[in-house]
Amino acid sequence: LAKTTQPISMDSYEGQEVNITCSHNNIATNDYITWYQQFPSQGPRFIIQGYKTKVTNEVASLFIPADRKSSTLSLPRVSLSDTAVYYCLVGVNRDDKIIFGKGTRLHILP
Amino acid sequence: DTAVSQTPKYLVTQMGNDKSIKCEQNLGHDTMYWYKQDSKKFLKIMFSYNNKELIINETVPNRFSPKSPDKAHLNLHINSLELGDSAVYFCASSQDLGGGEQFFGPGTRLTVL
Numbered sequence: 001l002a003k004t005t006q007p008i009s010m011d012s013y014e015g016q017e018v019n020i021t022c023s024h025n026n027i028a029t030n031d032y033i034t035w036y037q038q039f040p041s042q043g044p045r046f047i048i049q050g051y052k053t054k055v056t057n058e059v060a061s062l063f064i065p066a067d068r069k070s071s072t073l074s075l076p077r078v079s080l081s082d083t084a085v086y087y088c089l090v091g092v093n094r095d096d097k098i099i100f101g102k103g104t105r106l107h108i109l110p
Numbered sequence: 111d112t113a114v115s116q117t118p119k120y121l122v123t124q125m126g127n128d129k130s131i132k133c134e135q136n137l138g139h140d141t142m143y144w145y146k147q148d149s150k151k152f153l154k155i156m157f158s159y160n161n162k163e164l165i166i167n168e169t170v171p172n173r174f175s176p177k178s179p180d181k182a183h184l185n186l187h188i189n190s191l192e193l194g195d196s197a198v199y200f201c202a203s204s205q206d207l208g209g210g211e212q213f214f215g216p217g218t219r220l221t222v223l
Contacts, residue, residue, distance in 0.1 A: 032209030043114075043200045043214025044153065051209075087153070092209045100145075100153035 004088045009105040018075045020104050022088030025069050033064060033071045036087045036100070044087060044100065048073065075106075083108045113137050114215040116201050122221045123191060131186045131218045133201030141207050142184035144176060145200040147217070153200070159184050160207050188220075196222045 005023040012018045024033070032051055036044035048055055050062040050071070061074040075082060087103040114135045123129055135142060141160040147153045157176045158165040164176065173189045188195060201215040 030209075034209070034211070036212075041217070043202070043217050044212075045214065046211040049209065049211065085151070092207065098155040102151055 004090055004101055006086075006088050006101065006104045008102065009107065011107045011109060012078055013109050014079055015077050018078050018082070018106065018108075020073045020075075020086055020088075020106070021070055022073070022090075023070045024088070024090045027068050027090050030092060031090050032092060033062065033068070034089045035060070035062065035071075035073045036089060038085045038087065038103070047086070078106075078108050080108050080110060082106065114201055114203055114213050116199075116215040116218050118218060119216065120219050120221075122223065124223055125191055125193060127191050128187070128189045129191060129220070130188070131199055131201075131220075133184050133186070133215060135182055135201075135203040135213070137203055137213060139203040139205050139213075140181065141204045142178070143202040143204075143212065144184065144186050145202060145214075147198045147200060149197070156186075157184075158207065165207075191222045193222050196220055 032049055034049040035047040037047050038044040048057055048060045048062045050064050052064050055062045063072045085103040085105050087100040089100055091098055117132045121129060143158050144156040145153050146156055156167055156170045159176055159178050175187045177185045177187055198217045198219050200217045202212040204210050204212045
C-alpha cells in the first residue's frame with residue numbers, strides 16, 4: 001500500500017484558494033488517489049478522487065502529474081466552514097492495510 | 111434517512127467485558143468496513159466485508175470479529191476489552207472493493223476503564 005506524506009497543518013484566510021499537496025512515491029499502477037475531509041466528532045467525508053491529470057467537481061479540484069507520485073487538492077475560495085482535517089488516501093478498497101494517516105489540519109481564518 | 115448509521119454513539123465499559131457496535135447502511139452497497147481512529151488520529155482499516163468475503167487487517171487482534179447478518183449490516187463484536195481498545199470506531203460502506211468512494215458513519219466512541 002502506498003504511503004502518503006502530507007503537511008501536518010496549514011492556515012489560510014477566507015476567500016483564498018488553498019492547495020494541499022500529498023506525496024505518494026510508491027503508488028501502484030491500479031491505485032486511485034482519494035481525498036477525504038473530516039470534521040471533529042464526525043466520520044470522514046469523500047471530497048474527490050482521481051487517477052491521473054485533473055479532476056474537478058463542485059467542491060474541489062485534484063491535480064495529478066504524469067508520474068502520479070504526488071497530488072494536489074485545490075479548494076477554491078475557502079470559508080470558515082472548510083476548517084477540517086484533509087486526508088489523502090492512495091489505494092483501492094480491497095487493500096487490507098488502508099491507513100488514512102494524520103492528514104492535514106486546515107485552519108481558515110476570518 | 112441517514113446513509114450509514116452506528117449505535118451506540120458512546121460506549122463506556124470495564125476491562126474484560128464483551129461489547130458490540132452495530133452498523134447499518136441504506137445505500138444498497140455491497141461492501142462494508144470497520145475502521146479504528148486512535149488518540150493520535152490515525153484512521154486504520156480493521157475489516158472489509160463484501161459478499162461474504164472478509165478481508166482482515168492482520169494487525170487486528172482476534173478478540174475483534176465482524177458479523178454480517180445481511181448485506182446492509184456489519185456489526186463489530188469485541189471480546190475481553192482492553193484499555194488500548196479505547197478509540198473511535200467508524201463503520202463505512204462502498205459500492206464494491208474497487209477504488210470508489212466510501213461513506214462513513216458518525217462513529218462510536220469506545221472508552222474502556
